[in-house]
Amino acid sequence: MTRKQKRMSVVLAGLAFLGAAAGLTFYALGQKASYFYMPADLATASVPPGQRIRLGGLVEKGTIVRGQGATVAFSVTDKQKSVKVTYTGILPDLFREEQGVITEGAFGPDGVFVADSVLAKHDERYMPKEVADGLKAKGVWQESTN
Amino acid sequence: MVETGHFALVLAFALSLVQMLVPLVGARTGNQRLMAVGGPVTVTGFALTALSFAALASAYAGSDFSVASVWENSHSLQPMIYKITGTWGNHEGSMLLWVLILTFFGALVAVLGNNLPATLKANVLAVQGMIGAAFFLFILATSNPFIRLNPAPIEGRDLNPILQDLGLAIHPPMLYLGYVGFSICFSFSVAALIEGRIDASWARWVRPWTLVAWMFLTGGIAMGSYWAYYELGWGGFWFWDPVENASFMPWLAGTALLHSAIVMEKRSALKIWTLLLAILTFSLSLLGTFLVRSGVLTSVHAFATDPARGVFILCILTLFIGGSLALFALRASRLTVGGLFHPISREGALVLNNLFLTTATATVLVGTLYPLALEALTGGKISVGAPFFDLTFGPLMLPLLAIVPFGPLLAWKRGDVIAASQRLMAAFAAAIAAMLVTGLFIDGASVFAALGVGLAVWLVGGALTDLAVKSGFGSVAPAVMLRRLVGLPRSVFGTALAHLGLGLTLLGIVGTLCFGTEKILSMRPGETVELSGHTLRFEGLSPQKGPNFTEDRGRFLLMGADGNADGAITSAKRFYPVRQTVTTESGIRTIGLSQLYLSLGDENNDGSVVVRLWWKPLVTLIWGGGLVMMAGAAVSLLDRRLRVGAPAKRRTPAAALANPT
Numbered sequence: 001m002t003r004k005q006k007r008m009s010v011v012l013a014g015l016a017f018l019g020a021a022a023g024l025t026f027y028a029l030g031q032k033a034s035y036f037y038m039p040a041d042l043a044t045a046s047v048p049p050g051q052r053i054r055l056g057g058l059v060e061k062g063t064i065v066r067g068q069g070a071t072v073a074f075s076v077t078d079k080q081k082s083v084k085v086t087y088t089g090i091l092p093d094l095f096r097e098e099q100g101v102i103t104e105g106a107f108g109p110d111g112v113f114v115a116d117s118v119l120a121k122h123d124e125r126y127m128p129k130e131v132a133d134g135l136k137a138k139g140v141w142q143e144s145t146n
Numbered sequence: 147m148v149e150t151g152h153f154a155l156v157l158a159f160a161l162s163l164v165q166m167l168v169p170l171v172g173a174r175t176g177n178q179r180l181m182a183v184g185g186p187v188t189v190t191g192f193a194l195t196a197l198s199f200a201a202l203a204s205a206y207a208g209s210d211f212s213v214a215s216v217w218e219n220s221h222s223l224q225p226m227i228y229k230i231t232g233t234w235g236n237h238e239g240s241m242l243l244w245v246l247i248l249t250f251f252g253a254l255v256a257v258l259g260n261n262l263p264a265t266l267k268a269n270v271l272a273v274q275g276m277i278g279a280a281f282f283l284f285i286l287a288t289s290n291p292f293i294r295l296n297p298a299p300i301e302g303r304d305l306n307p308i309l310q311d312l313g314l315a316i317h318p319p320m321l322y323l324g325y326v327g328f329s330i331c332f333s334f335s336v337a338a339l340i341e342g343r344i345d346a347s348w349a350r351w352v353r354p355w356t357l358v359a360w361m362f363l364t365g366g367i368a369m370g371s372y373w374a375y376y377e378l379g380w381g382g383f384w385f386w387d388p389v390e391n392a393s394f395m396p397w398l399a400g401t402a403l404l405h406s407a408i409v410m411e412k413r414s415a416l417k418i419w420t421l422l423l424a425i426l427t428f429s430l431s432l433l434g435t436f437l438v439r440s441g442v443l444t445s446v447h448a449f450a451t452d453p454a455r456g457v458f459i460l461c462i463l464t465l466f467i468g469g470s471l472a473l474f475a476l477r478a479s480r481l482t483v484g485g486l487f488h489p490i491s492r493e494g495a496l497v498l499n500n501l502f503l504t505t506a507t508a509t510v511l512v513g514t515l516y517p518l519a520l521e522a523l524t525g526g527k528i529s530v531g532a533p534f535f536d537l538t539f540g541p542l543m544l545p546l547l548a549i550v551p552f553g554p555l556l557a558w559k560r561g562d563v564i565a566a567s568q569r570l571m572a573a574f575a576a577a578i579a580a581m582l583v584t585g586l587f588i589d590g591a592s593v594f595a596a597l598g599v600g601l602a603v604w605l606v607g608g609a610l611t612d613l614a615v616k617s618g619f620g621s622v623a624p625a626v627m628l629r630r631l632v633g634l635p636r637s638v639f640g641t642a643l644a645h646l647g648l649g650l651t652l653l654g655i656v657g658t659l660c661f662g663t664e665k666i667l668s669m670r671p672g673e674t675v676e677l678s679g680h681t682l683r684f685e686g687l688s689p690q691k692g693p694n695f696t697e698d699r700g701r702f703l704l705m706g707a708d709g710n711a712d713g714a715i716t717s718a719k720r721f722y723p724v725r726q727t728v729t730t731e732s733g734i735r736t737i738g739l740s741q742l743y744l745s746l747g748d749e750n751n752d753g754s755v756v757v758r759l760w761w762k763p764l765v766t767l768i769w770g771g772g773l774v775m776m777a778g779a780a781v782s783l784l785d786r787r788l789r790v791g792a793p794a795k796r797r798t799p800a801a802a803l804a805n806p807t
Binding site: 027052088090093 | 379508516517526533534537541542668728729730746750756
């Protein structure tokens, strides 16, 4: 091989490598990213059971049921619709009624959302951004609750 | 004192303007006196910034609530250590720490750079001055820590309880030393582009600065990971959170830079690439600062959201990244290109390293920015987490880790893979043995677990092989070998240590992810639970009182094999009344290299308490490996050739005769 051909083959190998990495990245973005929904969005979007999503909203007042060991049940609401959620594990320290939360998991066959992680605010002053934006968009946000 | 600090900050901003203009003009016109202004101005700017920082710290230490920042983030009952660390536990103070470190590095160049060519030094200081000016303006315009309140409140609003921890004293300063340390590499690159040439002193200077920045960034990330692990009570050490990625991207790019700088120094090849990489690494540091400080992300790090700040940092980001890349596009063709080289050689291996690392950086960048871009463009909200990075970052890392041991064993110019493989036979055998033992004798080990353990042993074995080969193991007498080992250049030890640390971290990750166990259950006092051979008895909750919090402390006894207690683990739910915030203090017991991790949940109505319990095998190696990598960088820095500011050894004719290289 001449010097030029050598250089070309190195460049081509590098490009093929980058192409493979880019292909994998786009595939992974399509398959592995989880979408964010508020309860009212779920009426229009069809989310099949088993597909991982993030569900956000406020913890509905009076719906927190503890007691079956480490499993907790509660409802997440956006003041229009609400969705039943179960979670086994330790809830975040700032998990309270009427507080914004983001839960991540999938719907079971019975229509109950089984969360494997629950995120609340990191600090008493702020609402998770997605939830705040969602509530604002639905017109049920009061600045005073922030 | 507060006004003194404020005034010093304004003065430091003014000096940074002088620093960015006068030496630059001097370098262009060849005016020695103008160029000489750079040094003293830089040092004075650092002194003023330090004074300003000290003023803010003393306001925090003295709980001066007439200062808005102190009022919002401090409380008179806080222990003194958290009062002081609270100085940077908020947006304004944290930015002040950022510029303090920036001016500190600038001052180091000014003081240590006497052997630099005058124009290069002037240009470097001018670029440092530009970065400084932008951030001083940002602080003064949008994030002034010295704003007073009138009337002054009597009591403060307390520091975010999550930040009331020793981690705040270590993690941010270390991380910033890393982030901002790369600004020196950036300034050197831009200065080289302004001058249109890269000379020998450029390479000699950039490598140690990269090492320093990389060392601190490694420590900062490792410390942040350990802090999140014990503080958040989730038992995880890495979440692929955008904020973590923000610090991980400069680390990956910086690691690539570290390796390409070696090629440049030894073989004076890859010049343009190294220069570009230095620009990109600091650009990623700036991007990290933007992501973390602008409030576009929700996280523990986002202190307050103020759109003006986000826009301002975005402007700084565009200006510096766009400006430096435009300059690169204009000037790079002027720089002399280094020679081509054989693909099978040390430099070839280092290029492969760079290819993998920069591609990995790009996948992390896409995973971090894509959700933000999608939301900005379509309003759709997605989250990209571990599943994405497992699929993209993972496949890139595995082959890279597999080839790491070959690199140091290949010769420069033309290497011999067969010879390197023969030397690595022992390490390879050890890795295969480790894989087999893991796969066959440990219950529940997956193929991945066996592969991971094998790869970690391969890395550790490769690092040891490198030292053994270079000291003549097996071919010379033990005494000679020992003498040769001691006489090896420090940078050889540095490489071996860093690669060894990488192997240890990998072993810790594989151990924790593949062999860790966990249990979630509700327990009543007196009940016992067994996890991976460790038995714990719950003794009950007891209320306790701290300086600025109350807590319910759960006490667990670790039961030894003979049925007697073998020490206690406590975990607590803390309540901080000022912020009405509850935090979980996890209970950790280190057993060998592994840890038993325990986190307390809510109390049920029937008096039982939810407890989450983890057994994390080898978990301490994750951060221990990071410390070993830092040690590697430190040892490399001690290498005579790299010592910052050390004048190159002047060769006397006699020495040149005795050592004709």
